[in-house]
Amino acid sequence: MVASGARKEQIVATASELFRQRGYHATTVRDIARELDLQGGSLYAHIDSKDAVLREIVARAAEAFFAAVEQLAGEPWPAATRLRAMIHAHIGVVTSRLNDATVFLQDWRYLEEPGRAEILRLRDAYEALFRQVLAEGIAAGEFTVRDPRLASIMLLSGLNALPGWFRPDGALSADHIAAEYAEMLLHGLSVRPLADEEDDR
Amino acid sequence: MVASGARKEQIVATASELFRQRGYHATTVRDIARELDLQGGSLYAHIDSKDAVLREIVARAAEAFFAAVEQLAGEPWPAATRLRAMIHAHIGVVTSRLNDATVFLQDWRYLEEPGRAEILRLRDAYEALFRQVLAEGIAAGEFTVRDPRLASIMLLSGLNALPGWFRPDGALSADHIAAEYAEMLLHGLSVRPLADEEDDR
DNA sequence: CCTACCGATCGGTAGG
DNA sequence: CCTACCGATCGGTAGG
Known part of the structure; x- marks a missing residue:
């Protein structure tokens, strides 16, 4: 100590x-x-110890993510509105605490036990915030997604890859990226099914 | 040698x-x-050397990705059809060559130069296959996406996170995941602005 | 493919 | 916070 x-x-x-x-x-x-x-x-x-330093970095990042996103998940808004806000908040944390967030996402698995198991639980609880909003949106008829778990994983996968390419002094601001990501995730890449030719696989 | x-x-x-x-x-x-x-x-x-082993693993994975996806990108199909096929093919490589693909995605940056720089070039060339199809789909009016680069990054981010949670003996098959991912990516999570909720896929 | 070894470096500690 | 050191282990090699 x-x-x-x-x-x-x-x-x-x-x-x-x-x-x-x-x-x-x-x-x-x-x-x-x-x-x-x-x-x-x-x-x-x-x-x-070196491990204790990693633990502290990872814990800080986890706290930052929860602090930014947890409350939004429970707001009395349409699920799509909440999800959009959560996407912005999550990207805000990644980009504004880039070091801690990157280490969290990239090196958490090198934590010694029991720290590692604890972080695994936190990660799942965090993903559950997204999963829950997606499930509620499905129940409300806002989302067409079939599997909220798969959807939350895909969504967070996209956001969590940001450290691999985001440049703080680059042309794309965090807000711009968040807006584009939210748009692509919510409405998809392609034109609406009724509007054109494309059929499915 | x-x-x-x-x-x-x-x-x-x-x-x-x-x-x-x-x-x-x-x-x-x-x-x-x-x-x-x-x-x-x-x-x-x-x-x-240990580095040479890493180089070989990464090279094999890169070859597998190109072999599976490159030709599809140039087929004379609608962009959405090609993109769907590429998503299936990419996920097929990740799941069927899980070790090599995971190491490629997770440890490529530890390669010594010039191997590392070479892999960076390959990664960009690979991403360009997706970027190109997206750009063509935009030009053809198939896609509503504004930024093909951002779209290709988000798409590949989702696919490349698979090693973090995919379980070969789990309930979700590679084909199932690929179909769901393609659906979510192409049509989005939420209800279409123009259509009502039930759209077949 | 083993035995035996190399110099370098690792995370960490004692004792001031 | 430094000096000096610890045992352990690292990737890699010589010589059979």
């Missing part, structure tokens, strides 16, 4: 950036120390 | 499975050797 403080914040933030760039196992504690002009061993005055 | 042979095949296949399960950096060459009842150093009679 080790004190928390400003120095520890720096260590976790630096680790988050390096883990995002290189991956957890390709980053050494001495890489982190070097960024802060410290000796490798000196980190351990502030942290318990 | 080292001979190829049946033993080498076993080594690459075993590495592919372990890399998929644990990740490249969390797998040691001795883990691979142990699975084959060999000593760690003995692997090097058959392989050049």
Whole structure:
């Protein structure tokens, strides 16, 4: 057990950036120390272990996702409206906390137990927020989707791949991406079935 | 440089499975050797380096994706029909070559240069197949999408997350998933603005 | 394909 | 927070 403080914040933030760039196992504690002009061993005055740092990063990201999305899922709005808001919120977290969110999505499975199992539960609870809204939308006749689980997985898969290509200084803003994604997901890529030729498989 | 042979095949296949399960950096060459009842150093009679094994796995996966999808992109069919076929083919590769495909998608960035840069080029060329079909579909009035690049990224993001949850012995077959994904992607999650809720697929 | 080994590096600790 | 160090393990090689 080790004190928390400003120095520890720096260590976790630096680790988050390096883990995002290189991956957890390709980053050494001495890489982190070097960024802060410290000796490798000196980190351990502030942290318990490399795994504990990963745990903290992942926990922070999970909290950010829940804080942004959980309430929206329960608003008294049409399911499509809620889903749109949740998509914007989720993308907002990924893009505004890019380091933590990327590490969460990319390296959570390297957590030691029981931290790993705990994160698995959180992930499922988070996905359930989307699944639930989709199910409600189906019940209300707003969505045509057959399988809300498959739909929530596909939707989140699309959003969670953002770290692989989003560039904070790129041409596409988070809001633009969110609006386009929501549009494509809700209305599909193709023209409406009644409007044209295309038949199915 | 080292001979190829049946033993080498076993080594690459075993590495592919372990890399998929644990990740490249969390797998040691001795883990691979142990699975084959060999000593760690003995692997090097058959392989050049751990990186070379990763390169081979990734190259095989890339070839499988191109072999399955490239021709479909150029067929003289409506864009929506081609896209549907490409989705099925891509998911077919992911699910039937799960080890290689997963390692490709998850660990390609750990390749040493110039292998890594080469794979980046291949990935873009592959994505371009989808981008191109989407662009043609837009030009033909089949698709309403505004940005074919964004659409191709979202689409492939959904398909490429499959290794994270697909279970070969699970209830959902590859064909079922492909059909549902294609449906959701092409027609969207929500009710059509023009049609009423029941549209056949 | 094994035995035996290499230098390098890993995460982490003792003791100041 | 540093110096100095720990045992363990890493990918890889020499020489049979």
